Amino acid sequence: MFIQFHKEGAKIILGATVAATVIIFGADYLVANPWLKMVIQVFALFMLIMILQFFRNPKRITAINDNHVLAPVDGKVVVIEEVYEPEYFKDKRLMVSIFMSPINVHVTRYAVNGLVKYSKYHPGKYLVAWHPKASEENERTTVVVENRVFGEILYRQIAGALARRIVNYAKEGMQVVQGTDAGFIKFGSRVDLYLPLGTQVNVKLNEKAVGGKTIIAIKQ
CATH class of the missing domain: 2.70.70.10 (Glucose Permease (Domain IIA))
Known part of the structure; x- marks a missing residue:
């Protein structure tokens, strides 16, 4: 299912995606300890997922009623x-x-x-x-x-x-x-x-x- 995001999150989502990508791939090259590398990568991915869910904007059909x-x-x-x-x-x-x-x-x-x-x-x-x-x-x-x-x-x-x-x-x-x-x-x-x-x-x-x-x- 396609997930929609609110326009107010565009810049933050872009920045978070770039940062998470840099951290995940950077850890591959710069961190020798496999456990520490995994912790850093999982944390970066977790933070990106948290930001994405903050700005999700599900489409809803409202039954309009003045009462x-x-x-x-x-x-x-x-x-x-x-x-x-x-x-x-x-x-x-x-x-x-x-x-x-x-x-x-x-x-x-x-x-x-x-x-x-x-x-x-x-x-x-x-x-x-x-x-x-x-x-x-x-x-x-x-x-x-x-x-x-x-x-x-x-x-x-x-x-x-x-x-x-x-x-x-x-x-x-x-x-x-x-x-x-x-x-x-x-x-x-x-x-x-x-x-x-x-x-x-x-x-x-x-x-x-x-x-x-x-x-x-x-x-x-």
Whole structure:
């Protein structure tokens, strides 16, 4: 099966492929000890495979539905609770947080159809994603999409300890389509969704979510 990779990984994949090739073939000529040679070559190959899997971008067909909020990323649902959202709404919202492990697909997808009302990048720290202050202090982007059924939905890409760059394609005034590519978190880590209070949530804690597929919330 042909594996697709995200465009944001092109330069890193090329560099990693060149580096791994040099190390693997270089070890053949420069390292006499067969065990040490094998360790170096296996490690170089392992690192290349890890980078490739970070940037994979599987093709998915989204069943578009304005009555559904879909998962913006792959990962595990780690938080479902009412919280105060201080940046845009400045009131209480229902937050659903999805944590991405290193083996998850790291593409961010639009959770709903609609108009981008707000999009802002915040530089910051690189605390571990589950740190209580990660959503306020880490590198992150905040995007608000106005949907005709749910109203304004906010999602926040949050970098983690390994991440060093968040890519966000959403620009204010854009019309966006549910399930399409909204950005990428390089080697990171968590996305929070902020929904109106009273929204019917369709997932449970520790449930695995699939970006563009899993229904996070429903409007009857």
